[in-house]
Amino acid sequence: MKPEVDRMLEVSAIALLTRLGPGLPSAYEKSTAGALGALLLALREEFERGAARRFEENAAIRAIFERALPVVADPALREPLRDACIAGTTNLAISALEAENARLRGLLIELHASLESQSGPDAASLVEVIWRELARSTERRKLAMAMF
Amino acid sequence: MLAVSRIESRLAAYIAGRLDDAEEVRVESLERIFGGASRETYRFVLSWREGGAERQRGLILRRDPPGSLIETERAIEFAAYQAFHGTTVPVPEPLWLEEDPSYLDHPFFIMQEIPGFESSPQAITQPPYVKHAARLARRKWSILGEIATADPKALGLTSVMQSVAPQHVWSRELDHWEKVIDDDELCPQPIARAAIRWLRAHPPAPPQRLSVVHADYRTGNFLYDAEGEIHAILDWEMAHLGDPLEDLAWSINPVWRWGGDERCGGLVPRDEAIRIWEGASGLRADPDALRWWEVFSSVKGQAIWVSSAREFTDGKNQDLILVLSAWLVGNAQDRAMLDALGRLES
Numbered sequence: 001m002k003p004e005v006d007r008m009l010e011v012s013a014i015a016l017l018t019r020l021g022p023g024l025p026s027a028y029e030k031s032t033a034g035a036l037g038a039l040l041l042a043l044r045e046e047f048e049r050g051a052a053r054r055f056e057e058n059a060a061i062r063a064i065f066e067r068a069l070p071v072v073a074d075p076a077l078r079e080p081l082r083d084a085c086i087a088g089t090t091n092l093a094i095s096a097l098e099a100e101n102a103r104l105r106g107l108l109i110e111l112h113a114s115l116e117s118q119s120g121p122d123a124a125s126l127v128e129v130i131w132r133e134l135a136r137s138t139e140r141r142k143l144a145m146a147m148f
Numbered sequence: 149m150l151a152v153s154r155i156e157s158r159l160a161a162y163i164a165g166r167l168d169d170a171e172e173v174r175v176e177s178l179e180r181i182f183g184g185a186s187r188e189t190y191r192f193v194l195s196w197r198e199g200g201a202e203r204q205r206g207l208i209l210r211r212d213p214p215g216s217l218i219e220t221e222r223a224i225e226f227a228a229y230q231a232f233h234g235t236t237v238p239v240p241e242p243l244w245l246e247e248d249p250s251y252l253d254h255p256f257f258i259m260q261e262i263p264g265f266e267s268s269p270q271a272i273t274q275p276p277y278v279k280h281a282a283r284l285a286r287r288k289w290s291i292l293g294e295i296a297t298a299d300p301k302a303l304g305l306t307s308v309m310q311s312v313a314p315q316h317v318w319s320r321e322l323d324h325w326e327k328v329i330d331d332d333e334l335c336p337q338p339i340a341r342a343a344i345r346w347l348r349a350h351p352p353a354p355p356q357r358l359s360v361v362h363a364d365y366r367t368g369n370f371l372y373d374a375e376g377e378i379h380a381i382l383d384w385e386m387a388h389l390g391d392p393l394e395d396l397a398w399s400i401n402p403v404w405r406w407g408g409d410e411r412c413g414g415l416v417p418r419d420e421a422i423r424i425w426e427g428a429s430g431l432r433a434d435p436d437a438l439r440w441w442e443v444f445s446s447v448k449g450q451a452i453w454v455s456s457a458r459e460f461t462d463g464k465n466q467d468l469i470l471v472l473s474a475w476l477v478g479n480a481q482d483r484a485m486l487d488a489l490g491r492l493e494s
Binding site: 026027028031032035036038039042098101102105106108109112113116131132134135136137138139141142143145146147148 | 179180181182183335336337338339341342345402403404405406408468469471472475476477479480482483484486487491492493
């Protein structure tokens, strides 16, 4: 689609922030227009990367599961981990990738807790791998206007 | 939302019933204030005749919305204003608390408006306020020190705030906010869940004293001027009895770094904020205990953003402040949690 969606969102946000919002009658409406403008700028950022960040993250979590399979002591956890390692969705719609992401991150919580309760260097090493992935997950979601 | 004109007339009728000597009571210029997602907040001018003279007063209405960022107890918020009004902790004068929803469709309370001052967290990092950042910081964390050392019993707050044994302070708060995440999460929260496991495995020492905890003490929740003075501490809706380190940790949380740099609350570095608070309160910010409360404050923050996403998604409250909070602060809160745990990659 042309013009590009990110450009349309940017132009819409600027119009709201600089022309339409300031002309509204009440402070509440002006602030709401400001919030909507900020939201459009965040949507612009997320639109471009939305599918890519989910696809990348889902692959990264599945890679952790593959490494964890020979280490996990809990037999009840091995089966869902094994199932999750099988190639993910081929549907690249954000809703499909998001649903898969939720399934994988839910299982990651179980794996993280299980490995924390295990002794041994392999479990400890995987715990560190998970922490690094969690830190990276916040880099993928970071918005330019966020304070931290 | 109820039309402004309908609120004005119903509000005037309500207040007329509470001002014995007033005649011709009118509510005018009612205007909603943006933010304050836990309550709808409006400013208005009350006019009336009394003893033949025309009178006017600016007031604030805080009304429960259909859904809110946080489930809060308005009676406790009102009691906190009553307790601190007239003390060295500046707050607006609370006037009427009404829990009967028949008057304005939802419970509400009314308090004094303190006009002419700024509350914006962004403005504090800009001229003319920024040159008084050091003074504002001294006032901000000194007042917090005064809240920490106030006697809840003498203030009459032990009769309205739930009591808690010192050794259970941390677990009561953690249980509460973990349940909010359990109830409201729309997607898994692996960072918050890991932080909660860490918090349970490393409980803090009991508090040095059981204090009133404001529980949302941050830049954005007080009124300040261009000379570096603070005129009112607002938004006591989550106030409770607890560990004063909870407030200190919340006040220095990285998600309130409005200047986009290391300054807590857009004012001063972390160590300086802690030093001011210790000096004002006479209490010690034990590093291990403070770290526990800093991790906790990010779990609590995430619970609030998760809850705001839930309220918006369920259609209970579609105020844009809920989406902005969930989107803009949610991930920053996860990063703050990782930072407090020493797990944020540089």
